[in-house]
Amino acid sequence: MAADTAVAVLVGGRSRRMGGRAKAALPLGGRTVLERVLHEADGLGCPVGLVAGREAAADGDELARLLERLGRPVVRDLHADAGPLGGLEAAFAATGAGRVLLLACDLPFLTLPFLSWLVSQDSGIQALVPSEEDDRCHPLCAVYPASCRGELRNRIEARRLRVHDFVRAIGARLLPRPQWQRFDADGRLLANLNEPADYRRAMRWLGETGE
Numbered sequence: 001m002a003a004d005t006a007v008a009v010l011v012g013g014r015s016r017r018m019g020g021r022a023k024a025a026l027p028l029g030g031r032t033v034l035e036r037v038l039h040e041a042d043g044l045g046c047p048v049g050l051v052a053g054r055e056a057a058a059d060g061d062e063l064a065r066l067l068e069r070l071g072r073p074v075v076r077d078l079h080a081d082a083g084p085l086g087g088l089e090a091a092f093a094a095t096g097a098g099r100v101l102l103l104a105c106d107l108p109f110l111t112l113p114f115l116s117w118l119v120s121q122d123s124g125i126q127a128l129v130p131s132e133e134d135d136r137c138h139p140l141c142a143v144y145p146a147s148c149r150g151e152l153r154n155r156i157e158a159r160r161l162r163v164h165d166f167v168r169a170i171g172a173r174l175l176p177r178p179q180w181q182r183f184d185a186d187g188r189l190l191a192n193l194n195e196p197a198d199y200r201r202a203m204r205w206l207g208e209t210g211e
Helices: 033-042 062-070 083-095 112-120 146-157 163-169 177-183 196-205
Strands: 005-010 048-052 074-076 099-104 128-130 141-145 173-175
Touching: 005 033, 005 083, 033 048, 033 062, 033 099, 033 112, 048 062, 048 083, 074 083, 083 099, 083 146, 083 163, 099 112, 112 141, 112 177, 141 146, 146 163
Parallel strands: 005 048, 005 099, 048 074, 128 173
Antiparallel strands: 099 141, 128 141
């Protein structure tokens, strides 16, 4: 793994499809979803930071309580409502890293072996993005090089914020599922929690029936 790699975990977002609940603070398997992600990311042995929107969480809400308890520094986006691209921009600005492993906070089944494999791939100056057989890709579990910062800035300034379009524009190297299938025997590795149904399914996978 490159010595100048940093990890940025996105904890912001309005969670509209989750009914407004902070996905990072959802309990799952005895920890919050965010804590599950951080537990695996910390094992990489490189700096791990949290990135949130410019608007501070309201005092006393779920996310604010969680961030206070974790006691980790939180980097704020440089631009309002810039989505994941804004988080990536903020991560580069805050760390000065040569590459950033960008992770969404709602990927509770990530594993350290997979993340270690992902950051160890020889990318040169290309982004590394896991992809599926149906051409879907996972840009919020991906490695981005500092060389993409120019395109990143241009898209944020132009408010062209679709992450998949950004991935194509920078010529990311897609890593097809057969390359990382061995880390995903149960098909859950990159399952995210967008909606209440996703959360209920994740609880069932862990043998939980309630929150």
